[in-house]
Amino acid sequence: MTGLMQGKRGLIMGVANGNSIAWGIAQMLHDHGAELAFTYQGDALGKRVKPLAEKVNSDIVIPCDVEDLESVDAVFETLKEQWGKIDFIVHAIGFSDKNELKGRYADTSRDNFSRTMVISCFSFTEVAKRAADLMTDGGSMITLTYAGSIRVMPNYNVMGVAKAALEASVRYLANDFGPSGIRVNAISAGPVRTLAGAGISDARMMYNYQRDNSPLRETCTIEDVGGTALYLLSDLSKKVTGESHFVDSGYNCVSMPTLENLAI
C-alpha cells in the first residue's frame, strides 16, 4: 500500500457484483488507504454488494436508485451525518433497454431515450451537485464512459448518445466546480465483461475485435480501470480536470483493423 488515498473518504456508486468496474476501482482505492461508502440498486443487488463492502471494511452501504431523486438525496444526507465531508465519488452507472441495444439507432423509442439519458447521463450531474456540497476541502469525481460516444459502435446506439452527453457534462461540471478545487473526469474504458456489458448485442464479438486490433492486443480489466481511477482520484492528477481518459489498450487511436486480421 502506498497510502496515496490515506485520509480520503468517498462514495462508490455502481457495484452490481464482483465483476463490476466500480468494484475494481473500490479495491484499488481501498488498497491505497481510502475509506469507502457504497450504494446499491435494489435489494437483490444489495445482497451482493454488502459482502463486497465488508471485504474493504466499509460499513456505509446505502440503497439508491438514481431514477428516484429522494433516494439520491438520502445518500448524501447519510454521508453528511456520518462523515461531514467527502473527498471523492465514483459514478459507474449506466442503463438502457437491451432491446434497443441492437439494430439501428434510428429506431430508439422516445421513452427509452429519456430513461437512458436520465440514468446514464443526468444522474451524474445530480450526484455531482450533491457531492460538491460535501467536498468542502476540494475533491475529485469520476464517471465511466465508452468510445461509442465519439464513433459509431455497432449496437451501442442510444448509449453512445448518452455517453457523448455525459462527456460534455464532465467538461461543464469541471468548469462549475473548478473554483472550489473540485476536479471532474471520465474514464473511457475498453470493453469489459460485466452485467451491463452483456446487455449490448454481440458484446463478445466487440470484446474480441477490440482486443485483437488494439496496439497492446489486450482487453482491459477492472484492475486496469482501478489503476487509472486511483490516479484521477488522488493528488497524482492534481491539475487534471474535464478529461475523458481512455483505458482501452490504445484501441481509440487505431483507424483500421490490423492487417493480419483482415480476410483479404
Ligand code: NAD
Ligand atoms: P455493471 O452492470 O457491473 O454496473 C452497472 C451499474 O449501474 C450496476 O451496479 C447497476 O445497479 C447500476 N445502475 C443501473 N441503473 C441504475 C439506477 N437506476 N440507479 C442506480 N444504479 C443503477 O456494469 P459495468 O460495465 O461495471 O458498468 C459501469 C459503468 O461503466 C457504466 O456506466 C458503463 O456504461 C460503463 N462502461 C462499461 C464498459 C464495459 O465494457 N463493461 C465499458 C466502458 C464503460
